[in-house]
Amino acid sequence: MKIVESGKKLYARGLVKGTSGNISARIPGAEMFLIKPSGACMGKLNPEDLVLVDLNGSKVRGELNVSMETLVHAAIYRARDDVQAIVHTHPPTATAFGIAKIEILPLQIELVTLIPKGVPVIPFEKPGSEALAKVVQEKIADYDAVVLENHGIITVGPTVEAASKLNEMIEEAAKVQLSVMILTGGRIPSLAELEKKFKMQNYIE
Numbered sequence: 340m341k342i343v344e345s346g347k348k349l350y351a352r353g354l355v356k357g358t359s360g361n362i363s364a365r366i367p368g369a370e371m372f373l374i375k376p377s378g379a380c381m382g383k384l385n386p387e388d389l390v391l392v393d394l395n396g397s398k399v400r401g402e403l404n405v406s407m408e409t410l411v412h413a414a415i416y417r418a419r420d421d422v423q424a425i426v427h428t429h430p431p432t433a434t435a436f437g438i439a440k441i442e443i444l445p446l447q448i449e450l451v452t453l454i455p456k457g458v459p460v461i462p463f464e465k466p467g468s469e470a471l472a473k474v475v476q477e478k479i480a481d482y483d484a485v486v487l488e489n490h491g492i493i494t495v496g497p498t499v500e501a502a503s504k505l506n507e508m509i510e511e512a513a514k515v516q517l518s519v520m521i522l523t524g525g526r527i528p529s530l531a532e533l534e535k536k537f538k539m540q541n542y543i544e
């Protein structure tokens with residue numbers, strides 16, 4: 340089960356602590372997805388504990404309660420047919436960028452294809468709320484990764500592995516950007532400057 344494997348990796352790599360964060364995957368050909376239950380640790384997930392949920396966020400099957408951010412996951416699946424998996428974590432450095440309201444930029448060449456427009460910060464809304472689901476749904480139409488102010492990050496992808504890898508890459512990008520800002524006293528290139536340097540429009544070949 341890919342959700343269980345990826346959850347263990349994300350936990351082992353420190354992207355989530357305790358029972359924080361959540362992970363889900365769409366059921367191919369069905370208007371449903373599997374999600375981590377509420378109160379479960381990402382590092383110790385059991386396949387039988389995952390909860391089956393419809394695209395409105397209502398539980399279809401499962402003994403445990405649905406994850407706190409199930410409404411956000413459902414809203415993303417409704418908005419993006421291409422998204423097959425969603426990962427939400429609270430990694431320390433990327434989360435700090437959300438608190439500082441500084442977007443994470445594709446400063447390294449390896450990030451250009453992953454986050455060509457950077458990773459925007461979504462203004463704070465209460466965790467688990469319809470309001471949070473709405474603002475994330477609007478933003479995720481244009482981005483595969485977003486930072487939630489004072490909260491954490493969300494990444495999406497065509498597979499659980501891809502969404503998880505992107506999640507790890509965002510935390511690494513945040514660490515590098517923080518180091519650059521320390522070295523330069525906060526100066527970083529703009530997205531326009533990066534586009535010019537990397538010629539982002541033509542990079543994907």
Ligand SMILES: [Zn+2]
Pocket residue numbers: 359360427428429466490491
């Ligand atoms: Zn969270």
